[in-house]
Amino acid sequence: MLITTLSDTHMKHRKIALPKGDMIIHAGDVTANGREGEVISFLRWFAQLDYTYKIFIAGNHDFFFEEEAEKDLKKIIPGNIIYLNDSGVTIEGLHIWGSRYTLDVRLGF
Secondary structure (H helix, E strand, O other), X not given: OOEEXXXXXXXXXXXXXXXXXXXEEEOOOOOOOOOHHHHHHHHHHHHOOOOOEEEEOOOOOXXXXXXXXXXXXXXXXXXXXXXXXXXXXXXXXXXXXXXXXXXXXXXXX
């Protein structure tokens, strides 16, 4: 299986040339300002990509995901995108876990 991973695109996702593959994982920070419109723009783009599996994990700059209830997020995330939020999925024997959690480096961890 060919897996493409990326993160920190901050609304520049349409400028990226992606390789062909079976799975794509975006590990967060899709927005520039964390707004709903930015999230929807990204999700529309991500959903149309030519990958069998599309996995998305929100990042610490994707504030919209902090503010919305899980049930409301399910309404805007296209059905062909697997959204991981402190959850996992197994695809073809590969276990993938996703979490928005970010350590606060000011705490010294």
